[in-house]
Amino acid sequence: MLFTQSIGFALEERIGREGVSQSVLDGALKRADEALGWLRDRYRDKSLRLLQIPAERGDLAEIGNAARKLALDAADIVFLGTGGSSLGGQTLAQLADYLVPGLGPLRPAPRIHFMDNLDGATFGAFLGRLNLPAVRFVAVSKSGGTAETLMQLAAVLDALEAAGMRPHMSRSIMGLTEPARSGKSNNLRECLAPLGCTILDHDVGIGGRFSVLTNVGLLPAAVLGLDIGGIREGAAFTLAPILEGKGARDVPAALGAALSIALAETRGKTNSVLLAYADRLERFTKWYVQLWGESLGKDGKGTTPIAALGPVDQHSQLQLYIGGPRDKLVTVVTAGAAGQGPRISAKAAAAVGEDFAGKAMGDLVAAEGRATAETLARNGCPVRTIHVDRLDERSFGALLMHFMLETIISARLLGVDAFDQPAVEEGKVLAKKYLAAR
Numbered sequence: 001m002l003f004t005q006s007i008g009f010a011l012e013e014r015i016g017r018e019g020v021s022q023s024v025l026d027g028a029l030k031r032a033d034e035a036l037g038w039l040r041d042r043y044r045d046k047s048l049r050l051l052q053i054p055a056e057r058g059d060l061a062e063i064g065n066a067a068r069k070l071a072l073d074a075a076d077i078v079f080l081g082t083g084g085s086s087l088g089g090q091t092l093a094q095l096a097d098y099l100v101p102g103l104g105p106l107r108p109a110p111r112i113h114f115m116d117n118l119d120g121a122t123f124g125a126f127l128g129r130l131n132l133p134a135v136r137f138v139a140v141s142k143s144g145g146t147a148e149t150l151m152q153l154a155a156v157l158d159a160l161e162a163a164g165m166r167p168h169m170s171r172s173i174m175g176l177t178e179p180a181r182s183g184k185s186n187n188l189r190e191c192l193a194p195l196g197c198t199i200l201d202h203d204v205g206i207g208g209r210f211s212v213l214t215n216v217g218l219l220p221a222a223v224l225g226l227d228i229g230g231i232r233e234g235a236a237f238t239l240a241p242i243l244e245g246k247g248a249r250d251v252p253a254a255l256g257a258a259l260s261i262a263l264a265e266t267r268g269k270t271n272s273v274l275l276a277y278a279d280r281l282e283r284f285t286k287w288y289v290q291l292w293g294e295s296l297g298k299d300g301k302g303t304t305p306i307a308a309l310g311p312v313d314q315h316s317q318l319q320l321y322i323g324g325p326r327d328k329l330v331t332v333v334t335a336g337a338a339g340q341g342p343r344i345s346a347k348a349a350a351a352v353g354e355d356f357a358g359k360a361m362g363d364l365v366a367a368e369g370r371a372t373a374e375t376l377a378r379n380g381c382p383v384r385t386i387h388v389d390r391l392d393e394r395s396f397g398a399l400l401m402h403f404m405l406e407t408i409i410s411a412r413l414l415g416v417d418a419f420d421q422p423a424v425e426e427g428k429v430l431a432k433k434y435l436a437a438r
Contacts, residue, residue: 002237002398003388005252007259009373010329010382018326018380020262028258028413032248035257035412039242039405049205050404053213054236054397060229063215066200067222070174074110074136077223080152081140081216083294084208085176086116087287088217088400089140092231094283095396096224101279110136112223118148127159137173140216142202144177144186147432153191170196176215178202207419209291212400227393234397238405253405256331256384260406261413263329263382264303271328272303273321277310277369278335280391285309288403295407295418302414303329311368318372322379329382333399334369336389337362 012019042048070077079089090098097103098112115123137156141149153173160169175192179201192199203214211217213235218228241251248254263269272292274285285307296302308317310332321328340362349357356364376383388395411418 002234002395003386003402005256006385007255009377010259010263010384015377015382016380018267019382020259020267024262024266025258028262029248029255031413032251032254032258032409035409036242036246036248036251036254038412039408040245043243049203050210050213050408051239053203053206054232054239054401056232057229059215060218060232062200063218063228064222066174066198066215067219069198070136070138070219071110071223073134075131075134076109076111076113077136077138078113078115078130079138079140079220080115080149080156081138082116082118082146082148083290084211085140085142085146085149085216086114087209087283087290088212089220090114090116090283091212091287091400092217092221092226092396093224094280095391095393096221096226097280098224099283110223112220114220115152118151123152123155127155132160132163132165132172133168135172138176138219139173139188139192140176140202141188142178142208142211144188144190146188147428147435150187150191153188157191170198173197175199176202176219178204209294210404210419212287212404213397221393230393231397231400234394234399235401236397237394238398238401242405253402254409256402256406257409257413259384260303260329261410267382268327269329269382270303271306273306273308273317273328273330274333275308275310275313275317275330275372276333276335277337277365278333278391279309281333281335282309284399287400291403291407292410294421294424296411296414296416298416298420298422301416310372311365314368314372321381322376326381329384330373330376331384331386332369332373332376333386333388334366335387335391337365337369339363340365 008014010019012021039051043051046052079086093112094100097107139149139153160166160172165172173192175188175197177186177188177199180186180189189199200215202216206214213232218231221231222228238253248258260272274288276285289305289307292305321330339360341360343358343360344356346357349355373383373385388399408418
């Protein structure tokens with residue numbers, strides 16, 4: 001098993017009235033069975049591209065070649081994109097120490113950067129400090145019309161022009177966007193194609209927040225030397241029980257969805273906390289927040305996703321979870337920490353006055369993860385636990401696919417479309433209107 005899931009600490013029979021009753025859970029599982037049937041139908045008619053991706057291998061060579069091209073003689077590789085065009089890549093990159101405290105800045109070249117938020121002061125200072133001849137930029141936008149990404153790209157074009165690098169733009173910039181389609185504009189493609197830049201095709205059937213298993217997520221992973229085939233293998237492992245026709249009770253993603261929606265509907269658990277006990281899962285929790293929130297928050301429905309990292313957020317959020325409103329389902333993710341890290345000598349343990357002798361740092365992390373889950377449950381807070389023995393490409397792929405499937409199944413249970421974002425689109429239209437008026 002690449003990971004194990006337990007919902008015991010979320011059941012009424014274990015934690016009391018704040019937990020879900022067996023009869024309510026059974027009803028939600030029955031509805032989840034219908035959602036699984038819908039997924040199997042979508043797999044057979046190939047109308048939901050996400051379900052085909054885990055088995056595909058034909059595109060991996062192209063992704064690997066693009067990664068090698070980017071890395072050749074590069075000191076820095078900068079990914080331009082926001083939301084789903086960036087978070088999936090960041091999530092996988094963290095497996096190779098991207099943004100891992102202490103280790104991230106010490107990674108060998110090429111350094112990798114995701115400029116996913118738009119801040120003029122930050123971006124201007126960033127461009128000013130780069131050695132532009134040794135930098136490669138990748139602009140990512142499915143539609144090719146994302147205003148934030150295009151603004152960043154325009155600033156890059158100006159900076160390269162000012163540095164006398166116009167003849168080398170084809171080497172400096174790569175694009176990732178939908179293929180050209182008659183009658184549909186794509187500003188990103190129309191900008192980069194005349195410059196001779198390499199442009200990779202974004203899968204037209206997969207939206208940004210579900211794109212982590214495509215070249216959107218796998219290109220940064222390949223740049224960092226990760227096994228991108230292994231990521232897809234892990235995703236296929238998670239999908240397999242659905243394709244084999246198993247019922248919701250035996251499909252972890254369906255069980256998680258049924259639990260979450262049942263607790264929201266009958267116990268008022270309208271906040272969903274993902275508390276991960278590993279530095280390399282910090283971006284994963286952020287990726288989850290967008291996936292869950294943007295997919296389910298429609299028609300007055302959905303639950304609010306909250307990202308948390310252990311053990312540090314025990315000191316900033318756990319008091320609220322236990323002593324505050326009982327409106328949360330907490331998912332505690334642990335990652336084989338026991339035995340990892342420095343092992344403390346008896347002399348050092350005596351010096352700090354704690355019973356650490358012979359213990360590894362990871363032993364304390366593992367103990368805290370277990371203790372947090374049990375403490376929450378003892379105080380009547382529903383908890384789901386997910387444990388990964390080893391964080392690697394296959395287990396990462398399995399976790400990513402699990403939460404994408406759980407999100408889609410939850411959307412079916414709520415009766416909303418997991419794949420649109422009408423409220424976000426309204427804001428984009430208004431922002432462009434106000435920019436034009438300045």
